[in-house]
Amino acid sequence: MNAISYLSGGTFHRYSLFGINILVHGKTGAIWQLDDLSWKLLDGQSAEPEGDALAELAAIASEARQAEERFAKQGALYAENLEEGPTHLKSLCLNVAHDCNLRCKYCFAGKGAFGGERGLMSSEVGKAAIDLLMQLSGPRQNCEADFFGGEPLLNWNVVKELVSYGKEQAAEYGKQLQFTLTTNGLLLDDEKLAFINEENMGLILSIDGRPEVHDRMRPDLGGSGSHSRVLAKIKEAVAKKADDNWWVRGTYTSWNLDFTQDVKFLVEAGFSNISLEPVVTDEEYQLREEDLPKIEREYERLASYYLQRQREGKPFSFFHFNFDLAKGPCLAKRLLGCGAGHAYLAVSPRGDLYPCHQFVGQEAYRIGTVFQGIEKPELGDRFRQAHIFNKEKCRSCWAQLYCSGGCHANALAKNGDLMLPDELGCRIQQKRLECAIVIHVLTSAHAQIPA
Amino acid sequence: MMKHIKRIDAGAILSSDKQIGCGECQASCQSACKTSCTVGNQNCQKEE
Ligand code: SF4
Ligand code: SF4
Numbered sequence: 001m002n003a004i005s006y007l008s009g010g011t012f013h014r015y016s017l018f019g020i021n022i023l024v025h026g027k028t029g030a031i032w033q034l035d036d037l038s039w040k041l042l043d044g045q046s047a048e049p050e051g052d053a054l055a056e057l058a059a060i061a062s063e064a065r066q067a068e069e070r071f072a073k074q075g076a077l078y079a080e081n082l083e084e085g086p087t088h089l090k091s092l093c094l095n096v097a098h099d100c101n102l103r104c105k106y107c108f109a110g111k112g113a114f115g116g117e118r119g120l121m122s123s124e125v126g127k128a129a130i131d132l133l134m135q136l137s138g139p140r141q142n143c144e145a146d147f148f149g150g151e152p153l154l155n156w157n158v159v160k161e162l163v164s165y166g167k168e169q170a171a172e173y174g175k176q177l178q179f180t181l182t183t184n185g186l187l188l189d190d191e192k193l194a195f196i197n198e199e200n201m202g203l204i205l206s207i208d209g210r211p212e213v214h215d216r217m218r219p220d221l222g223g224s225g226s227h228s229r230v231l232a233k234i235k236e237a238v239a240k241k242a243d244d245n246w247w248v249r250g251t252y253t254s255w256n257l258d259f260t261q262d263v264k265f266l267v268e269a270g271f272s273n274i275s276l277e278p279v280v281t282d283e284e285y286q287l288r289e290e291d292l293p294k295i296e297r298e299y300e301r302l303a304s305y306y307l308q309r310q311r312e313g314k315p316f317s318f319f320h321f322n323f324d325l326a327k328g329p330c331l332a333k334r335l336l337g338c339g340a341g342h343a344y345l346a347v348s349p350r351g352d353l354y355p356c357h358q359f360v361g362q363e364a365y366r367i368g369t370v371f372q373g374i375e376k377p378e379l380g381d382r383f384r385q386a387h388i389f390n391k392e393k394c395r396s397c398w399a400q401l402y403c404s405g406g407c408h409a410n411a412l413a414k415n416g417d418l419m420l421p422d423e424l425g426c427r428i429q430q431k432r433l434e435c436a437i438v439i440h441v442l443t444s445a446h447a448q449i450p451a
Numbered sequence: 452m453m454k455h456i457k458r459i460d461a462g463a464i465l466s467s468d469k470q471i472g473c474g475e476c477q478a479s480c481q482s483a484c485k486t487s488c489t490v491g492n493q494n495c496q497k498e499e
Contacts (some may be wrong), residue, residue, distance in 0.1 A: 022459075029462035038455040053455040060456060067462060074465050078472070091478040142475045142496060327495050331463040332472025344478050400470050441459060 003054075004042055005291055013398030014042065017300065017438045018307075023060075023311050026398035028067045029334070031325075032060060037295045071331065078332045078388045079288055087380065089136035090339060091144035092129055093346040094162070095153040096121040102184050104218045104252055112310070114361055117348055120155045125351040126162040128205055128370035134173045136373075143170070146180045146204075148273045148346075148357055153187035163199050176320035180204060180245075185217075185233035186226070190240075197242040205234045208250035209262020209276070216255065217285075231269065240272060247319065249275040253285035260302040265311065267316050275319035278428055280358070280410060296431045303435035310443055320432040323440045334388075337404035341367065341383025355383055364384035383408060384419045393421055402427045464495065 007013075011026025014034075023032045023037040038053040040046040049291045052230040098114040100107070131147070137143050145166060147159050163179055170177035180202035196203060207229040207230050215225025238246060248271045252259040259276055266274050278287055278295075287295065302318070309315050338344060341355035348360050353372040359365040368375040397403070406421035406429065414422035454461040 025462065029460065031459040031462075033457045033459050035455045052453075056456045059453070060458075070465065071463070088474060090474060140474050142477075144478055225464045325460040328460075328464065329476055330472050331465055333474075333476055333495075334463050337473070339478060343474070396475055437459070 003058040004044070006065070007042060007057060008366050011396060011398050011400070012378050012394045014039075015342055015434055017434060018304070020438045021433070022437055022441070024398050024402050025064050025067075027329075028064065028071045029401035029436060030064060030067060038080060038246060042261070050249075057122055062303050075331060075335065075389060079387060082332070082335055082387060083381075083384055084137065087136075087342040088138040088140050088385065089345060090140055090142075090343045091146070091345075093132050093146050093148050093344070094121065094126060094129060094152075094361055095149055095346060095348050095357070096126065096147050096152045096158055097150040098163075098186075098349050099154050100151040100222055101154065101186055103223075104184075105283065106217060106281050106285070108252065112152070114348075117350060117352075117361055118350045121158055121347070121349040121351075123158050123347065124307075125166075125347070125370055127165050128351060129347045130162065130166045130169055130177075132370050132373060134175065136171050139323050140175070142178065143176045144180070146182060148182050151184055152181055153183050153192065154193065158381045158394070160195060163195075163201070166201070173395050177200065179290070182206070184226070184235055185230050185237060188233050188237050193237060193240045197240070198243070200243065203237060203241060203246040203303055205233055205237060205246065205248045206250065207248055207260065207266065208252070209256070210265045213262055213367050214250075217253065235270065244273070247273045247275050248317075249277065251277050253279040253281075254291055255285045257298055260298055263302055263318065263430065267412070271278065272316045273319075274316060278425075280407075280413065283412075287424055287428075292424065292427055295428060299361065299428075299431045299435050306439060307442060319438050321436045323436040325440060326372055331401070334404050335400045337356060337387065338407070340408050342380045342422060355379070358407075382418060386411075391419050391421065393426070397426070397430075399426075399430045401432050402433050 008024065012023060013026060014023045016022070018315060021034040021036070023034055023042070034042065037046070038057060041053050041057060045405055087111060087420070094234045097120050098118045098227065133143055133145065159181070166177045166179065179199065182204040208217060211225070211227040214227040214230070218226050220226050220403065234248060240264055242290065248266055250262060250266070251264065262274060263274055279285065303321065306316070306318055306321060338356070346357040346360050346368065348353045348354065352366050353368045353370065353374070354360045354362070354365050365379065367379045374380060386405065388400045388406060391405060394400050394405050406425050408418055410422040410425045411418055411420055429439060
């Protein structure tokens, strides 16, 4: 096979964005930037058979062929280990409060119902969860726990107790336990912020962007919008946060497909660490495949806003555009993905274990309890098997080593099949990656960011 | 030295670990995203 047809087939993907031509090799994750001449050659638009450009294409093709073989060998080894080796738990989502002071429409915590289980987690359950994390994390040094809900600040005393207990236990086991707290911010005050700073906790603050967008989705118990109160609280929290370990995160729906405006709102409100996520729902504001052209264009718009701020010397960070190529994850991690069901588990207030926060309350996915440990290891195994090498769709995807196989919860919700990723999720993931790669190219040293 | 093509990234790191990676990097869906998984932006925790 000649170089051009090799580089045009298989898991290679090429695209141009903001005048930058990119070629990605899905199987190895390698990325190249092509000039217009080599691009045209690859595209079959020009023939320059004797030129350097063709020789260079041939050189990267042969490099890629060799790498592909190496990756296939080592990848198969990892996959075997991943499926059959011991599992080690690494992180927990602690649903410390199945209750909330807001009634956000899209909350997978179930608009107040929480899959039937309401209430607050006792410190007994929380401590048993931490014990389990210590025991099941084996040789892993760095463990994580996120206080989640509902609204975790409704159970603040237990949060505090669990942080000190967790630190004690981690010290005993010779591990590091990093805590984060995901909150709507309303109940934050000086005492809580001081504790969060003292304990170096990460803070995830929920706000959707513009007032009208936020208020439509995030009303309080009385049905009134929460935006102004939330914004004031979150500003205060960020101002007082002693380190950079915080994010403001929002959700976009089909009602705000112009979500660059929401990111702009947050940037202009003074926030520099921003994450915005597509909604997962089957309600009327769900994202549909027919929304894709709009969504894709919107990510380009967001990318160009991101670049504009960089150019003006007023950069911000957007979670899905962050891309540290020099120190990116190893192949093993890229196979593993989110680790739901084996490396990552969610704990309900009464101590039931689920593959991740999205499954909490679904009886069929109850994998054990904090007191009995893992009772259905076969369920975790099913999640372990669902890695990129075992999913046909992922095996042929150019984004496989950056995406790692997508969201299991989404695949099950949309297709009823753990092995079949949700197409909409894939397309969004791919678009974000396209933008992230080009942003990386344009913001690396010496690059001129085009106006 | 190529004139027309620039390598931006060599691809995933093939770790020398025979086991399944060291598992010390951050969990992907934790914290900031919580609804979708991206590992492209998860840093490796190993010291060089
Ligand atoms: S989940 Fe979708 S985007 Fe991700 S690797 Fe699989 S096919 Fe590609
Ligand atoms: S299954 Fe989806 S929601 Fe759950 S941890 Fe994985 S990526 Fe996140």
